[in-house]
Amino acid sequence: MIPYGRQDITDEDIAAVEAVLRSDFLTQGPAVPGFERALASYCGAAHGVAVSSATAALHIACLALKLGPGDRLWTSPNTFVASANCGLYCGAEVDFVDIDPQTYNMSVAALEAKLVKAAAEDRLPKVVIPVHFAGQSCEMREIHALGQRYGFRIIEDASHAVGGRYLGEPIGNCRYSDITVFSFHPVKIITTAEGGMALTNDSKLAEQMERLRSHGITREPATMAWESEGPWYYQQIELGYNFRMTDLQAALGHSQLQRLDDYVARRHSIAARYDEAFEGLPLTVPHQHPDSRSALHLYPIHLTNVAARRQVFEALRSKGVGVNVHYIPVHTQPHYRQLGFRVGDFPASERYYAGAISLPMFPTLTPAQQDEVIATLKGLLA
Structure with a gap:
């Protein structure tokens, strides 16, 4: 059987993972931040936050943008369910914007028409998630302009699109969005076995997504609710999740990135x-x-x-x-x-x-x- 998609694992990938297995850290070591810096640099973004899946990245991206009950999230119907489910996880109302019949991506014309109607009804979305279907970028310049006019935040679901470009620049630079999310599932462009990453140029969003992926815990005295009791001390300052990526996965992803x-x-x-x-x-x-x-x-x-x-x-x-x-x-x-x-x-x-x-x-x-x-x-x- 010729599969529709398949990962490519080389000797270099195996060596990178083996090096982690022989190191002192299997999780929460140097490989994860190394992979984050490398991909953020490749895409031209300021920050990368690696997590256990693109679904997890979408979830914490919505939370970092303060999506919650009473809010609305719009995305494309032509996507995997995770692009919409992330809104439901936050207690928000989810709706959809139909696609362009040529690109199969979110239609800018349909989005604008829906926004005009929603503005008249006082039901504008708080977050819009355009999905770069099959790896092709949505028309982000136009979507961003609508975001500026109607006041919504933008998460690019670029799960299909790492290594692609838009207007001559790498997808993931967040020029036209608050956050971009990538997937590293085995059938995607590069893989970490399972895994994802959220990129952003906003240091506050990055800081919050880092906490949310690890139970909402901070070890930084500057972000604690009260004074630290010592070098062992940590505080849970919000409700977070165990969405961490392992060093094994990050080493594989970093190795694959060289061939992207x-x-x-x-x-x-x-x-x-x-x-x-x-x-x-x-x-x-x-x-x-x-x-x-x-x-x-x-x-x-x-x-x-x-x-x-x-x-x-x-x-x-x-x-x-x-x-x-x-x-x-x-x-x-x-x-x-x-x-x-x-x-x-x-x-x-x-x-x-x-x-x-x-x-x-x-x-x-x-x-x-x-x-x-x-x-x-x-x-x-x-």
Whole structure:
């Protein structure tokens, strides 16, 4: 089976993890801050806060922005459920903004229209989470301008997008957002096995996210509620969580970071070959916005004949091509239907989902494997 995504682990990665295993620290040692500094520097951000998953990063990012009961969070329906769940974790109300039918990212026009209506009803969001689907940046300059006009904070869910660029600059520099979140799950661009990171240029947000990932505890006398009793002393000054990343994971991520640009370049080569091979077929290949250089975490095609999606999907899998579908619109999930959402609420997301299939896309995909994917799909569509 050719998987839709796969990690690449080298001897250098293994050596980096082994070095931690032979060191004095397996957790809360020097590897985590080293990885944080390296990725923040790569992206051009001031601070990085490494955590146990991108879901954890989204959660503490919302908490650091003071999202809570009575507040509203808006995100895209075309995403994994974590992009919306983080708002529910904080007790906020969650809503969605439909996608652009070309990029499959949050539509700026739909966002603006929804904001105009929400302003009239005094129901503006406190936080908006644009999702950089498949690795391509949302139109962050325009979303940021709307944030300035309507007063909402912005978290970029860049779980797919480490190594991508927007307007010539690295995704993650937070030029147009308060916080950017990355994922390091094994099928993502680089991996820490499980893990995530929140980047920000705001030292106060970084400081709070650091506390929130570790039970809300501080050892810094300057942030304690009263005077420290000695060098052993710590205080829990807010309710936090155990969302820490281990040094083992950070060492793996730091090692992988050295190959990030090569990984993204290889993904672009694979995508270009797919694009050429699929010309003239009854499908749409991923659109690339001129302002963005996607990290190409995914290569989602959209079948013209959406009624054939299940048949094509099952046939590809039966022939050893491990395709997947990204994503089932969040608002159609049972939990969100219980909150009042219905099929038909966000038609562009639903139309995209109806014909979507994610093809294998990972840097170690061989030409022979890609030939097999292409030939199998062409045979089915013929």
